[in-house]
Amino acid sequence: MTHDKITIKDVTKQFIVKHSIVTALKDVSMTVHEGEFVCIVGPSGCGKTTLLRILAGLETMTSGRIEMVHSDRNKPLNSMVFQDQSVFPWLTVRHNIGFGLKCRNVDQKEIDEVTARYIKMVGLAKFADAYPYQLSGGMKQRVSVARAFANDPEILLMDEPFAALDEQNKIMLQEELLRIWEGSNKTVVFITHSIDEALILADRVIIMTSHPGTFKATVDVDLPRPRTISTLRGKEKFNTLFMELWNILREEVWKAKQSEGLTYEEGGPGTGPAGETCEGSVICDESDLVM
Amino acid sequence: MATEDPLRSKVLTGSQVGELSAGTTFVATAERPIDASGKVKGRFSLGPRANRVLGLLSPLLIVALWETASQTGVVDARFFPPPTEIAETFWHMLTHDAQGTPLPFLNMLTESVLMKDLWVSLSRIIVGFFLGAVPGLIIGLSMGLFRPVRLLLRPIVSATYPIPKLALLPLVMVLFGLGETSKYVIIALGTFFMVLINTMAGVLNLEKIYLDVAKNFGASRTDFYTRVAFPGAMPLIFTGLELGMGMALLLIVAAEMNGAAEGIGARVWMSYAIYNLREMYVAFILIAALGYLFAEGLAALERKVVPWKPQ
Structure with missing residues (x-):
């Protein structure tokens, strides 16, 4: 501190x-x-x-x-959680959460691990392969929060x-x-x-x-x-x-x-x-x- | 109170409302229960199979009317040959080669008049379509993503797009000769603009917030293309592909008008020259069939590639 x-x-x-x-x-x-x-x-x-x-x-x-x-140069400096609907409609919950890692060319195995952990943490295990249009507003915002955390900024x-x-x-x-x-x-x-x-x-x-x-x-x-x-x-x-x-x-x-x-x-x-x-x-x- | 139910509210309108005495328990029941076959009772509705039959009814009716009118001389049979005769010609063209020699079954697919026409046109359409769609897609994405590219290219696109592609045909033939290349080029031109304009619109219609997210999450230039613009614009890209396909079918007939010996378009013009309208109608059927198959194929592909769009 x-x-x-x-x-x-x-x-x-x-x-x-x-x-x-x-x-x-x-x-x-x-x-x-x-x-x-x-x-x-x-x-x-x-x-x-x-x-x-x-x-x-x-x-x-x-x-x-x-x-x-x-x-830590291996981590991104910051990640943002937006106010409005900002979850990519064309990606599943899983791929939305892994978006930042994918952009940073993280090893696919690690992406899978990290994504799975955060999907579980925000209680979306059943919806891992759902698309945003199938989710409620609260669930979308969970994805958005998980996406930022998974990027580990x-x-x-x-x-x-x-x-x-x-x-x-x-x-x-x-x-x-x-x-x-x-x-x-x-x-x-x-x-x-x-x-x-x-x-x-x-x-x-x-x-x-x-x-x-x-x-x-x-x-x-x-x-x-x-x-x-x-x-x-x-x-x-x-x-x-x-x-x-x-x-x-x-x-x-x-x-x-x-x-x-x-x-x-x-x-x-x-x-x-x-x-x-x-x-x-x-x-x-x-x-x-x-x- | 269940007064919000539109079916029930009818019961409660007007003076009737007053008739409900105080303390009455109002129970709402479903007045139109849905039975096991998915039909809503009390409404005109048929099962899915019956719906398909209904869709076939109108074309069959028209063919039947045509046949009768043509056979009875109500319409001139030289201009409107009866469908049965067209079907006969269709069969003849499918089973014979250009010299009129009957073909064994296995050779029909490659050597018959009809199939030769079909393959020749199909390969021209497919090659020309890809030659136009791929650059249209790439330039469209770039123009959508990057303002300088858009500012640079928009005037050229806006000025050349409205020129009818048919008007360019003579120039294309001068430049590329009478062979296959000029056919590819003219079809490519038609497809190119349709795909480009719709792809660009698709990217420009993306919510700005998605670009913000991508930027904040460290997306590279390639990521902007492959992970944001391309998938995000996909629904409109498909609209562009469909319009481009329509354009290709339109242009193939014109492109085969001059200097082509084979192809559906050439068949139309040859049958005009020798006044054999039955063969012309067979060519029309082929074009219609191609259009239908392309549209269905693209729609199936879209369902596969864009599963995230609510149906």
Whole structure:
């Protein structure tokens, strides 16, 4: 936990939209330690996906500096789990999971072994030779997670991988992710808009603001591991951290909404019904704000 | 309440709803149970065998009408010879060589008038088809995957594609002579554009996220071709192959119009020259049969190669 794995220094990203410059990220800086699980939480449109895509090498930055320590040349530096449906429709579950290994020309015998292990780990043994159109949304996302893990990268980048899933599936997959990750010593940067999810998974939560995207606060999550939803939910500490994060975030979300011309009926980000009703649910959706 | 069932909702419309007194337990039952043979009761439906018979009914009916009309003189038998006579000619062409000598059974497949025509045209179509489809596929994938290639080649493709291939035939014959090569080339040209344009569209229609995944997972340039673009574009590649095949059949007749002694196309023009329309109809049957077989073959191949597409 002492080595710095990712160092991000003053990263700025600007897009040109209809002849005007939009700043998606402004002077973002952070350090992620080796083996650390970091969640980035922020309102939608705050640039968190952009940051992750820059880390994944899918997007360039306008200015700034990113350093990622690549300690084992035999392993890929990072692999990403995408938010949307990203499992190749033309490959079976087995071949989807082995995709990264195949691209790296790993020995076929080893690919078979590794793939079989992860198919089992995500509970898809019966569907190893099924095509994605035969799978449910939750199963596809399992394939996507297994594909990233099977590639055995040093850093995992996860872009709201469970956002599109229903509540039951989400909880199952969060626990599966924890179980697989806890035995792996991988560094994870996980993006979410759910405080709950961040608290369940992360060692550290970073809160982002929007327009332009900057880092606002960092909160350490010193909850014991291994974690499961049932051991976490009842804990006083969990609730305290939830309120701490929500209080930071609420102000942000409120500011963002105010700039869009929306107002609270209760008159602002103080204590009130808005805070109470949001406890335990996903935040940042309009439905939670204008009630 | 089972009011969402479209069959049941009928029962509950209008004033009838009010007639359901409070506390009534509403039980939904299936009104159209499916019996063991897969038929839904109460709906007009036949078994799969009957469906196939139904599909054969309309062509048989037309042939029967044609026969009667031609025999009775309702239509001119010189232009529309009765199907029985066409079948007779078909049999004669299958069992005799060009000199009219009857052939022993084993030699029919290679030496009879009909089979010779068939093999000659078939080999021209197949060679020309591959000569056009393979480069069409490779260039189509490259144009789909790489923007610079697309920008470079698109104007040429857009400008040459609309030229009717038939209009190019004289030029092709000047350049490649009257032999086999000019036939291959003209068929290749027709196939090339169909495959190229559809392959490119297939790659461009791929969700961008698949390219992101490939890039993030360290796919090489070859991997982009073989593991992403090619399999991903496969459904549209098959559309291109089917259209290319149709184009090949269309062009073979024209290509064999000049300077060809054998082939289905040549047969059409020769029978026109000697006013033997029965042989022309036999040639039509051959072309139709080829088209049908190609389409079925490609469809079977597609089911095999693209098992990931929901049926």
